[in-house]
Amino acid sequence: MSRYQRQIILPQIGEQGQQKLTEARVLVIGTGGLGCALLPYLVASGIGNLGIVDGDRVEESNLHRQILFSNNSIGKFKAEEAQVFLNNQNPACNITVYTEYLTAENALQLFEKYDIIVDATDRIAIRYLINDAAVLTGKPFVYGSIHRFEGQVSVFNYRNGPTYRCLFPKAVEVPSCAEAGVLGTSVGLIGLMQAQEVMKIILGTENVLSGELLLYNTLTASQHKFQFSKNEQIKITHAFLDTEYTSEKIEPKPFHSSLLEKYKLIDVRELNEHPRIQYHNILELPLSNFKETMNQLDKEQAYLVFCKSGLRAAKAVTILQEYNFKNTRALQESASQLEVLITNSSVLKQ
Amino acid sequence: MKITLKYFGQLVDVMGNHEETREIEVKNSNELLEQMKQNNPISHIPFQLAINDVLINQEESKKLNDGDVIALLPPYAGG
Numbered sequence: 186m187s188r189y190q191r192q193i194i195l196p197q198i199g200e201q202g203q204q205k206l207t208e209a210r211v212l213v214i215g216t217g218g219l220g221c222a223l224l225p226y227l228v229a230s231g232i233g234n235l236g237i238v239d240g241d242r243v244e245e246s247n248l249h250r251q252i253l254f255s256n257n258s259i260g261k262f263k264a265e266e267a268q269v270f271l272n273n274q275n276p277a278c279n280i281t282v283y284t285e286y287l288t289a290e291n292a293l294q295l296f297e298k299y300d301i302i303v304d305a306t307d308r309i310a311i312r313y314l315i316n317d318a319a320v321l322t323g324k325p326f327v328y329g330s331i332h333r334f335e336g337q338v339s340v341f342n343y344r345n346g347p348t349y350r351c352l353f354p355k356a357v358e359v360p361s362c363a364e365a366g367v368l369g370t371s372v373g374l375i376g377l378m379q380a381q382e383v384m385k386i387i388l389g390t391e392n393v394l395s396g397e398l399l400l401y402n403t404l405t406a407s408q409h410k411f412q413f414s415k416n417e418q419i420k421i422t423h424a425f426l427d428t429e430y431t432s433e434k435i436e437p438k439p440f441h442s443s444l445l446e447k448y449k450l451i452d453v454r455e456l457n458e459h460p461r462i463q464y465h466n467i468l469e470l471p472l473s474n475f476k477e478t479m480n481q482l483d484k485e486q487a488y489l490v491f492c493k494s495g496l497r498a499a500k501a502v503t504i505l506q507e508y509n510f511k512n513t514r515a516l517q518e519s520a521s522q523l524e525v526l527i528t529n530s531s532v533l534k535q
Numbered sequence: 536m537k538i539t540l541k542y543f544g545q546l547v548d549v550m551g552n553h554e555e556t557r558e559i560e561v562k563n564s565n566e567l568l569e570q571m572k573q574n575n576p577i578s579h580i581p582f583q584l585a586i587n588d589v590l591i592n593q594e595e596s597k598k599l600n601d602g603d604v605i606a607l608l609p610p611y612a613g614g
Contacts, residue, residue, distance in 0.1 A: 219614040307614035330611040332544040337611050352590070353610045355581060359545065362613035372614065398590075398608070400543060405553075409541075411606065413583075413590035 189231050202388045203231060209387045212236040212295060214287055214315060215305035216263040218250040218367065219329050222376025223305065225253070227383060228271045228278045235271070235278055236299055239264040240286040240476070240507065250362075250369030286507045287311060289430035290500075292318035301386055302326040303379060307361045314430055316341060316349040320421040325386055325395075329379040333365050334404035336375030340382050343395035347415040352398060354419070371403040437495055437517040442530040448489040448512075451482075452520065453501045458493065460524050472497040475504060487512035493519050536601035538567075544609040545580050565596035567605070582609040 189206075192198050209232045213220055216239040227235060243251070243258040243266060251263070258266040264282040271280055285291065287306075292314060296302060302324050304315045312328070319326040325343040329336065341348045362372070378401065385393050396415075401408045438444075445466065452462065453472040470478045472492070482488065488505065490498040490513065498515035505513040518526065537558055542550045561567045564584060572578050584591050585606040591597050599605075 215614055217614050305614055307612055309610060309612050312612075329614065331613040332609075332611040333613075335544060335611070353581070353583060359581065359610055359612045365545075365613060367613055400608070409588075409606075411585045411588050411590055411608065416592070 192230065197388060197390050205387050205389070206231045206384075207233040209301070210234040210236075210299040211301045211303060211383060211387075212238065212299035213303040213305055214238045214311070215307065216241075216251070216253070216267045217247070217305060217307055218331070218362065218369065218372030219305035219376040219379060220263075220303075221251040221253045221267070222373040223303065223329075223380035223383070224267060224271060225274055226377060226380045228275045228280075230384065231275070231277065232383075232387070233277070233279060234281075234299075236281045236283065236295065237264045237267055238283040238285070238287055238295065239267075240284055240504070250367060250372050252369070252373070286504070287314060287318075288503055289314060289318075289426055290503075293322055293426075296322040296324055300324065301383055303383060304328045304330075305376065305379070309359060312349060317421045317426050317429070320348055321423060321426060327379050327382045327386070329375045331362065331367060331372050331375050332360070333367060334371050334402060336371065336378070336401045336403065338375060338378045338382065338394060338399040338401070339397060340386065340394045343386065343393055345415075346395040347413055348419070348421075350419050350421075351416040352413050354416070368403075374403055375401065437498070438489065438514040439517045440489070440523060440526055442526070444489060448487045448514075450516075451488050451490045451501065453490055453492050453497045454520060458520070460521060462520060462524050462527060464527050470501075472501055475501055479504070479508070482510070484508070484510050489514055489516050491516040491518065491520055491523055493521075495519070536599070538599060538602070539604045541604060541606040543607065544582075544611055546577060546582060546607050546609060549575060549577055549580065559599070561599070563596040563598050564591060564593075564605075567599065568593070577607075580609055582607045584608070 189203050193203050211232055241263050243254045243261055243263055245259055253267045253270045262284040264284050268280050268282045296318050302319050304312055304326055315326055319342045326341050328339045328341055382394055398411045450467045452467055452469045455471045490501045492498045502513050502515045539556045541554050547553055561570055586597055587604055
């Protein structure tokens with residue numbers, strides 16, 4: 186155990202604390218600037234089990250702050266690239282990667298497998314989803330976020346404490362790093378503050394940042410803490426999760442031939458599934474390979490997605506929305522029903 | 536009475552500084568917010584209000600006292 190000796194001699198840790206780290210299960214959502222900063226420290230400390238969720242791929246504009254990646258990483262899944270780095274750093278840490286985005290469909294199942302959730306994402310909408318899924322599964326979540334040189338850190342739902350909705354009740358998007366700009370060292374500092382809170386929760390030390398919002402200005406080197414309390418009026422239920430994140434976004438649209446003036450059709454069934462629809466303007470992009478082939482799509486174009494039951498179409502729509510496709514809907518009809526509608530529509534016979 | 540206003544995030548750009556001390560006529564937090572929104576283009580920015588480092592529920596107006604420090608805290612998204 187000489188690897189961890191320097192931290193074991195701390196009175197707050199000891200052999201017992203090191204055992205807690207070995208047994209800990211931490212889920213990190215997002216491998217951007219925050220994730221890249223906090224992940225190697227969590228792994229180095231001897232945390233035994235780590236999950237990494239990110240459906241995004243490395244871009245050149247990430248490299249100035251996302252320090253787990255190199256030129257060779259461009260185009261590859263961030264979560265997988267991070268795993269390569271971290272496995273090499275400390276093989277004792279058992280790392281599971283999920284190269285998908287967090288959604289209302291997968292969040293609860295994922296959260297159940299871990300003790301602590303770390304929010305290292307860059308979108309407010311996902312933060313509310315993390316919050317609500319953390320509340321429903323009873324997990325604390327460690328929040329960090331940045332606006333230019335100013336970072337916010339807090340721990341929500343810790344021992345039934347206040348949540349993100351108690352701090353910011355309403356969902357409104359605000360500028361991300363891509364829009365506002367960010368320096369790698371600034372986001373790195375905030376990521377490490379999150380890592381420190383993770384350690385405190387695992388070790389059971391006092392003064393976890395629950396009910397407190399820490400603001401750190403990396404330019405003026407000043408910090409400020411604000412107190413907030415639990416809003417008992419806010420109730421998160423499974424039904425709320427379903428309606429808040431699922432139905433609105435992917436409610437299927439009934440087909441009508443006039444829609445084809447504006448929308449292009451995407452068939453996400455596998456290529457060997459029948460019936461194939463005989464219409465000139467259908468893109469065939471099976472869901473099994475969707476993320477690899479979706480780069481031929483145009484973000485400004487409107488798309489209607491269909492499959493057999495609607496399930497895969499809904500998943501494809503979620504993926505497209507994550508990639509900022511503005512106008513994408515699943516179709517209510519199955520491929521078979523659609524075939525009849527298109528065959529019978531005189532407008533479309535050609 | 537005199538209060539100190541502290542701005543964070545996007546509000547720093549809109550208000551032009553991090554902090555200012557003002558002489559105000561209004562008596563409570565709701566009136567202050569009304570007045571600030573009338574005089575400054577901040578309505579599109581979501582934020583919470585803290586009085587002397589404690590966040591308040593904006594549905595309940597709080598009485599302001601001389602020397603209060605009011606912080607305007609927007610959510611951040613970057614990561």
